[in-house]
Amino acid sequence: MADRTIAVAAWEALFRAQVAVMRELSAEFPTEVMSLNEYDVLFNISRAPSRRLRLKDLNRHVLISQPSVSRLVDRLVGRGWVEKVDDPLDGRGTIVELTSTGYQEFRRAAIHHMQGITQHVGTALDDDELRKLTALCDRLREAQQAHAD
Template identity: 70%
Template sequence: MADRAITVAAWESLFRAQVTIMRALAAEFPSEIISLNEYDVLFNITRAPGRRLRLKELNRAVLITQPSVSRLVDRLAARGLVAKTHDPEDGRGTIVAITEEGFALFRRVAFTHMDAIDRHVGHALDERELGDLIELCDRLRLGVAEPVGEAPDDDALPADS
């Protein structure tokens, strides 16, 4: 187990880097077209099989609270960017799917956003370091879900790992 002071210093460094980069990305984000939260919702839906996701799963994936996600999905549906349907496997559930119009908008914004990410992150680290960062962040994320001292099962790892 790592020294507590080093652990706290590492967390502070990671947190400050994330906040600094997010501020730079937010400043360049085309928010007159779509908000970062709306983009996050569309991003998660596009990564799901068939570009459809249960609202319950979407709530787990995005960075905002459940009531905010529901309202945001309703706004996206009103704009024709997503469609909501009842989940045939769970009558109480809802499936959210991105529409063709929503996917076209997402792709247009994604290219701009990816360019900004490349400028703000890719310039500071080489490919090996970026790979290390991915591995370290995945370990941190997966470690939070596990009891202290236990490693996750291989089955618990995402399919794209």
């Protein structure tokens, strides 16, 4: 187990870096198209097989609370960007599916968002550092998932 002081310092550095980058990305995000939270939901659904995801699983991946996700999904349904269908494997569950219009809008915002990420993250670290950062963050996330399970 790591030294507590070092672990806390690493967490603080990670957290503060994430906040600083997110502030810049949020300021540049194409909010006239969609909010960053809407983008986060569409991003997670777009990565799922067949661009379909159980609402329960979506809640595990986004940064907002479950009631907020449900309201946000309902707004996206109203815009025609996602559809909600009953989960055939769980009568109480709901599947959220990205529509073709929703995917087009997501891709449009994603291209702009990726440019911002490249500018704010890709200019601060070289390719090797980015690969190491990715591996370290993946390990942290996997450790948290293992702990939760």
